[in-house]
Amino acid sequence: MTFPITNIALIIAALSSGLLAGVYFAFSTFVMQSFARLPVDQGIAAMQSINVTIVRSPFIAVFLLAAALSLFIAVMAFLNWRGTASVMMLTGAVLYIVASFLSTIVFNVPLNDALAKADGHTAEAAQLWATYLSDWTQWNHVRTVASLLAACAFVKALF
Known part of the structure; x- marks a missing residue:
């Protein structure tokens, strides 16, 4: 039997990882496809807006909490x-920290930063947007699966 604090951490980590997997799943299965159907300038503007909003939303707290809990769980x-x-x-812990948290920082965030500088009305915008949609979504698939598997592993550890 683990210490009660570890069980609480596992429950919260499972819930937060699962919640994040759901957000990523939504982006992978319909949000990015919807943006791809928009004119380039509108798709870029929509994603730029999301990228600004998300870092000021409760999402970031859940994202960071899951990482902190994963570190704690690994130590325990x-x-x-x-x-x-x-x-x-x-x-x-490894699934979440490496394949979800770090892949976000190493792959998705730099793509977001490059998109933030883009002007959707330029000739280069269409190529940037096509590459962004493909690359960002591929890495988002990784974090979707990793977050879901992390949640499953945390639940399994409880039983």
Whole structure:
């Protein structure tokens, strides 16, 4: 049995990872496709607006909380090794930290930063937008799957 604080961390990490997976899933399955159907300048403007808004929204708190909890859970897995449960704790933590949190910072954020500087009315905008839609969505698929699998691993660790 883990310490009660670890169980609470696992529950909150599972919920936050699952919630994030749902947000990413929405973007991967219909939001980005909807933006792709808009004229280039409107699609770019819509995504630029989201990128400004999201860092000031509750999303960022959940995103950072899941990362902090994942680090805590990884430490607790080592400090209180319990075989399969600890393996699941570490699996969830690594999935979230590496494939969701770090991939966001390393891949999605630089794409967002480049898009922030774009003028949707220029000749280069169409190529930038096409590349952005493809690359950003591919990395978003990674974080969708990673966040969902992390949530599953955290739940498995509880049982």
